[in-house]
Amino acid sequence: MRLLPFIASTAITIGLVTVLNMQIPLGASKTPRLGYFLSPQQGFWQNAEPTNSSFNAQINTRGLKNKVDVYMDERLVPHIYAQNDLDAYYVQGFLHAKFRLWQMEFQTYVASGRLCEILGDSKLDIDRYFRRMGMVYGAEQTMAKMDNNREMQATVDAYTEGVNAYIKLLKPEDLPFEYKLLDYRPENWTPLKTYLFLMFMSYDLSGRGVSSDLKMTNARDYLGFESFNQLFPNLQDSLDPILPPSTIYGKPSIKPVKPAKSDSLYLHQVKATVNVSSPAPPNKNNGSNNWAVSGKKTRSGRPILCNDPHLGLNLPSLWYEVQINTPTHNTYGASFPGSPAVIIGFNDSIAWGVTNAGRDVFDYYDMHFRDSTMKEYWYNGVWKKAEQRVEVIKIKGKPEIEEKIAMTVYGPVMYDHSYSNESTKGRSLAVAWTANIAGNGLQTFYKLNRAKNFDDYQSAISNWWCPGQNFAFASKSGDIAIKQQGAFVARWNRQGDFIMPGSDSSFNWQGIIPENENPMVRNPARQFVSSANQMSTDTSYPYYLGGASAFPIYRGIIINRKLAVLNDITTTDMQMLQMENVNVFAEMARPVLLKYINESKLTKPQKKYVEILKNWNLRNDITEQGITVFNNVWDSLENVVWKDDFQKAAKPMPWPESSTLLEHLLKDSVYAYADNILTTTKTETIQDAVMEAVVRASAAMDKMVMEGKKLDWGAYKDTKVEHLLKISALSSLHLPIGGGENCINATGTVHGPSWRMIVQMTDVIEAYGVYPGGQNGNPGSKFYDNFINSWAAGKYYRLLFISKEDVTKQEKIKWHIAFINA
Amino acid sequence: MKFVTALFLTGFLAYVIGLFTNLPWWSFVFTSFVVAMTVHQKPGKAFLSGFIGLFLLWGLLAILKDNANEHILSTKVAKLFPLGGSYTLLILITAFLGGLVSGLAATSGSTFRKSKTE
Numbered sequence: 001m002r003l004l005p006f007i008a009s010t011a012i013t014i015g016l017v018t019v020l021n022m023q024i025p026l027g028a029s030k031t032p033r034l035g036y037f038l039s040p041q042q043g044f045w046q047n048a049e050p051t052n053s054s055f056n057a058q059i060n061t062r063g064l065k066n067k068v069d070v071y072m073d074e075r076l077v078p079h080i081y082a083q084n085d086l087d088a089y090y091v092q093g094f095l096h097a098k099f100r101l102w103q104m105e106f107q108t109y110v111a112s113g114r115l116c117e118i119l120g121d122s123k124l125d126i127d128r129y130f131r132r133m134g135m136v137y138g139a140e141q142t143m144a145k146m147d148n149n150r151e152m153q154a155t156v157d158a159y160t161e162g163v164n165a166y167i168k169l170l171k172p173e174d175l176p177f178e179y180k181l182l183d184y185r186p187e188n189w190t191p192l193k194t195y196l197f198l199m200f201m202s203y204d205l206s207g208r209g210v211s212s213d214l215k216m217t218n219a220r221d222y223l224g225f226e227s228f229n230q231l232f233p234n235l236q237d238s239l240d241p242i243l244p245p246s247t248i249y250g251k252p253s254i255k256p257v258k259p260a261k262s263d264s265l266y267l268h269q270v271k272a273t274v275n276v277s278s279p280a281p282p283n284k285n286n287g288s289n290n291w292a293v294s295g296k297k298t299r300s301g302r303p304i305l306c307n308d309p310h311l312g313l314n315l316p317s318l319w320y321e322v323q324i325n326t327p328t329h330n331t332y333g334a335s336f337p338g339s340p341a342v343i344i345g346f347n348d349s350i351a352w353g354v355t356n357a358g359r360d361v362f363d364y365y366d367m368h369f370r371d372s373t374m375k376e377y378w379y380n381g382v383w384k385k386a387e388q389r390v391e392v393i394k395i396k397g398k399p400e401i402e403e404k405i406a407m408t409v410y411g412p413v414m415y416d417h418s419y420s421n422e423s424t425k426g427r428s429l430a431v432a433w434t435a436n437i438a439g440n441g442l443q444t445f446y447k448l449n450r451a452k453n454f455d456d457y458q459s460a461i462s463n464w465w466c467p468g469q470n471f472a473f474a475s476k477s478g479d480i481a482i483k484q485q486g487a488f489v490a491r492w493n494r495q496g497d498f499i500m501p502g503s504d505s506s507f508n509w510q511g512i513i514p515e516n517e518n519p520m521v522r523n524p525a526r527q528f529v530s531s532a533n534q535m536s537t538d539t540s541y542p543y544y545l546g547g548a549s550a551f552p553i554y555r556g557i558i559i560n561r562k563l564a565v566l567n568d569i570t571t572t573d574m575q576m577l578q579m580e581n582v583n584v585f586a587e588m589a590r591p592v593l594l595k596y597i598n599e600s601k602l603t604k605p606q607k608k609y610v611e612i613l614k615n616w617n618l619r620n621d622i623t624e625q626g627i628t629v630f631n632n633v634w635d636s637l638e639n640v641v642w643k644d645d646f647q648k649a650a651k652p653m654p655w656p657e658s659s660t661l662l663e664h665l666l667k668d669s670v671y672a673y674a675d676n677i678l679t680t681t682k683t684e685t686i687q688d689a690v691m692e693a694v695v696r697a698s699a700a701m702d703k704m705v706m707e708g709k710k711l712d713w714g715a716y717k718d719t720k721v722e723h724l725l726k727i728s729a730l731s732s733l734h735l736p737i738g739g740g741e742n743c744i745n746a747t748g749t750v751h752g753p754s755w756r757m758i759v760q761m762t763d764v765i766e767a768y769g770v771y772p773g774g775q776n777g778n779p780g781s782k783f784y785d786n787f788i789n790s791w792a793a794g795k796y797y798r799l800l801f802i803s804k805e806d807v808t809k810q811e812k813i814k815w816h817i818a819f820i821n822a
Numbered sequence: 823m824k825f826v827t828a829l830f831l832t833g834f835l836a837y838v839i840g841l842f843t844n845l846p847w848w849s850f851v852f853t854s855f856v857v858a859m860t861v862h863q864k865p866g867k868a869f870l871s872g873f874i875g876l877f878l879l880w881g882l883l884a885i886l887k888d889n890a891n892e893h894i895l896s897t898k899v900a901k902l903f904p905l906g907g908s909y910t911l912l913i914l915i916t917a918f919l920g921g922l923v924s925g926l927a928a929t930s931g932s933t934f935r936k937s938k939t940e
């Protein structure tokens with residue numbers, strides 16, 4: 001042996017292997033283990049799926065009762081034919097895992113506050129946030145309740161078994177791409193993870209109060225209740241509610257009593273308030289459209305149902321298409337990777353779709369604890385014991401942390417001395433949230449999958465708990481209906497819009513509105529039902545729906561206007577309606593702007609923008625510049641009007657809704673807020689404000705043009721579908737699609753129609769759908785994002801709803817996977 | 823001749839041990855070491871045959887995967903890294919890293935045995 005050279009070369013080899021085998025910090029993130037990641041036999045090259053891949057397979061597995069046949073069509077949509085329901089859910093779990101494993105597990109890591117485990121302590125704030133809100137607690141509550149329901153327990157168990165059967169067969173080299181990138185491995189699936197995922201959807205769709213209740217409280221304290229009530233009204237002049245305005249409502253069975261002390265203690269409460277910003281408040285635009293038209297309005301004579309839920313646009317997509325065929329049901333639609341059954345879809349007899357109800361089901365109570373141990377709190381004149389819940393946060397490369405959460409009669413104490421900032425010191429805020437109360441999990445969807453008629457639909461949704469939804473319905477037999485269902489708190493006016501006192505049960509929730517008093521309409525005279533997140537009823541409904549800022553109004557107006565005049569409707573008409581880009585807000589707001597613009601006082605370039613605004617066709621189409629000008633002028637106007645009044649507030653406050661400003665401007669020719677309170681010598685008028693807005697907007701747009709940016713709406717809006725890790729290389733960028741907030745085609749920059757579906761209830765069901773993603777979550781697959789261009793262009797796929805007899809004859813079926821019990 | 827034998831043995835054995843995907847990705851360190859020890863050459867030549875053996879193996883495997891995939895994934899990874907989306911560069915880096923580790927292991931294997939000619 002030549003000792004020195006040997007030692008030297010061996011040391012260098014070991015050193016190099018060590019470096020290539022570890023994650024190296026790079027900015028806020030870390031590199032993959034480079035040697036492993038690049039290794040062609042183990043690393044990411046293995047995820048490069050051949051474009052001519054065959055998905056034919058025979059899977060020998062344990063836990064099935066009978067053979068299950070899965071036929072994959074050319075878009076990689078599985079059509080599952082099972083001889084019993086549990087086998088079908090087992091296979092659905094297996095397929096979700098096969099195509100979406102990383103995503104479905106990652107989503108539960110987010111929901112349960114476990115991101116630190118895989119991404120390190122930079123995610124500690126987010127993890128604590130979700131845990132302290134009670135996400136794990138809530139999932140446990142629902143799971144405990146559903147475990148007493150044999151049918152649902154067996155369903156979730158079979159699904160879990162299917163996921164785990166796949167994980168067991170997973171070879172190290174086939175690990176999904178993101179596991180290799182972040183260097184961790186999948187755990188076994190558990191039923192709790194399914195409930196955690198559903199909890200995340202509850203958060204996304206009903207958790208807005210987590211930040212808005214704090215901000216509204218700040219705004220009330222800063223402005224005083226009178227001004228607050230003017231700027232953040234609970235009525236909207238232009239509202240076109242979900243239920244026809246002529247609807248007559250019965251007497252309420254619960255009459256919530258406003259506490260006697262509420263005026264001093266609550267509405268005019270002047271106490272130091274909080275300054276907490278949540279790391280990830282639910283997107284304000286989480287919303288949706290759905291509608292159903294009766295056979296009287298369609299060419300086929302049968303109802304058509306449409307739905308497009310607006311959510312964050314991500315890759316891999318939130319949705320996964322599937323057909324499930326068993327002796328009890330034959331159902332097609334969009335499913336959630338992470339959960340059994342179809343969530344939005346149709347079966348042989350009915351179709352259903354959902355939009356978010358937007359009702360307030362999340363409140364804060366201000367708790368008074370005896371001392372910092374938080375063992376006792378003052379409640380109805382006595383010290384009441386608080387349970388302590390301990391959650392352990394594991395952190396990659398660091399010691400774990402114990403999160404201690406005091407539990408009260410309302411729920412978990414989210415903010416306290418251990419989780420606060422300067423202005424929350426000394427304040428303990430407990431969360432009361434319907435999602436933290438045991439719900440019925442998936443039962444509603446399980447039953448909808450099997451529903452045959454209106455009665456089944458009624459029964460299926462009757463116990464839906466959280467998040468509250470508007471369930472639209474259509475059947476082959478000709479019924480259409482819509483019902484707003486969920487656990488809705490019977491509130492007195494303004495109850496829960498702000499932080500409530502937590503030492504006195506008179507401020508507690510006084511009941512959940514009985515299911516049969518929730519807004520519902522079946523086969524209305526106008527021959528259509530629709531919802532677009534607006535308030536469900538007019539003021540004749542006997543319960544308080546919540547502050548108006550939670551309910552966008554313009555999409556509802558345009559949908560109802562269009563549906564009212566459409567007749568002889570075809571599925572193509574419905575496709576065009578879902579892609580409709582007309583902007584009703586601008587239609588109402590532009591005349592107000594133009595009225596106050598005095599062109600003689602503008603420069604030539606400024607006049608040019610006003611010209612564009614004047615000549616605009618009020619459509620948010622890709623090539624239009626008018627919408628860009630309109631948005632810039634309107635945003636500038638909001639700045640001019642509100643900034644001076646709001647900027648002195650130390651605490652974060654929401655600005656009034658655009659609809660509120662517009663309604664005020666339509667009503668008042670003299671508007672107090674138009675005055676810039678920073679200028680003492682002059683009282684500015686609305687005209688001054690609008691002119692100032694035009695000047696500022698013109699300057700901003702000039703700058704953009706100078707920088708080479710386009711004012712064409714599509715390029716300006718720049719829609720993208722982002723990977724869940726926000727990695728742009730794995731995202732789909734610069735998509736050519738119009739629309740936006742207030743359009744039926746509600747496509748924003750990172751948000752919009754996450755699944756468009758149209759179902760015509762003819763004898764042979766004619767259904768169309770598309771979502772911005774692809775069936776395979778692997779970024780190395782051509783099926784990763786192959787629907788995105790069609791989605792952006794407004795093209796739909798005919799959904800293959802195939803009977804068991806015809807499936808082998810269908811030419812669009814490309815592959816067969818046989819599941820055989822080993 | 824020895825050079826070619828060592829080169830091919832290095833590549834072949836690295837491929838075979840790589841089929842056992844439960845083993846660490848760097849397991850070929852041992853096969854390259856053993857090849858260099860048994861098919862003995864001077865350290866410089868051993869490095870070169872060890873390097874080229876793995877360079878060709880990893881390069882070839884990556885090219886095969888990449889072509890069948892029509893560069894879908896390699897382009898994304900080459901943007902992520904960032905290599906300006908150049909899959910060719912990514913393949914070269916892959917091959918080079920494999921080659922480097924193997925070459926060093928081979929040098930170590932060569933120096934483990936005393937050279938007859940010396």
